[in-house]
Amino acid sequence: MASSSAELIAFLLVISGWVLVSSTLPTDYWKVSSIDGTVITTATFWSNLWKTCVTDSTGVSNCKDFPSMLALDGYIQACRGLMIAAVCLGFFGSICALVGMKCTKVGGSDQTKAKIACLAGLIFILCGLSAMTGCSLYANRITSEFFDPTFIAQKYELGAALFIGWAGSSLCIIGGSIFCFSMAENNKTPRMGYVYNTAASAVSTRTKAYKDSTDFITPKASPKHFDKNVYV
Template identity: 70%
Template sequence: MGNMATEITAFLLTISGWILVSSTLPTDYWKVSSVDGTVITTATFWSNLWKTCVTDSTGVSNCKDFPSMLALDAYIQVCRGLMIAAVCLGFFGAILALVGMKCTKIGGSKTTKARLTILSGFHFILSGLCCMTACSIYARRITADFFDPLFVAQKFELGAALFIGWAGSVLCILGGLIFCLSLSEGFSIRAEYSYNGAASFPTTRNKTSKPAQRPNKETQEPLRQFGRNAYV
């Protein structure tokens, strides 16, 4: 029962993390223009993995999609690939978790369900690592441009999408680790129980077995006399 409760807790953590990771991909505010040292702000620039936008003082936004994938910076292409991989890995991990959890009636034997659940844990861990890497690469580029004294273009700050992505990746990694550790502990307990049972079986058999009885001397004497008479 405790193992089932642990699986449900891990499933809720991973699903919550995967939802946050998936919502990070289309979120607009990956980076927002900095107002440091600016007295009057007439427009706010913000950007994500797919477009760049500007919002004027009246609240009207004008967006422009990135014209060509090949013309993009390398870090944006890497972040796109990692985020898409994170969403796909989390999706397959959720399916494997639903099939492999003990509270579901599908998936086959207990051993098969346990293996599927461990595999789903690895999927969620990889999903969280991909999202965390993508957000960290994007944030590093923003901070590098912000603190570069030779960078004269518009400087940006970290957007809300990055913090959402980091939070989702932590939940995915934590839930995936709980999946793997809980089931590996169950496997070790089961293996120890089977080993102790196999070791105790011959001991019990030896205790119940009776030693062979030696023939009495009275029964041996007629046999010896019979052998002598036959020889004569």
């Protein structure tokens, strides 16, 4: 029962983390223009993995998609690949988690389901690591440009999508680790000891019943003492 509850909690964690990681891809604010040192702010610049936009003081946004994937900076291409890989891994991990959980009717024996659950945990750990690496790589570029005194172009700050991605990747790693530990919990041997005790008790019960039946069929004869004149 404890293992089933742990698997259910792990499943909720990994699904929540996967949803958060997936939601970062269409999120607009991966980086937002900084107002540090600016006296008058008439526009806000922001961008994500797919486009760059500017919003004026009236709230009107003008966006421009990145013209070519091959012309992008290397860190944006790497972040795209890592985030897409994290979403794909989360999809396959969800299927393996559903099959490997004890509360489902598919997957075969308990040992097979435990192995599938461990595989789902490893997949979700990879999903979390991929998403965390992508968000950290993007954040590292923002912070390095922000604190670089020789960088004179527009400086940016961390957007909301990065924090959502970090939260989702953390949930995936925690839930995947619980799935992996559930396999170790299932491989313990109290069940074998329980079967052995049952078999031993059954053997002892049968032996006792056999003895009782033997005693009933052939009762023990009381010792006889013959007198010396018995044949007379």
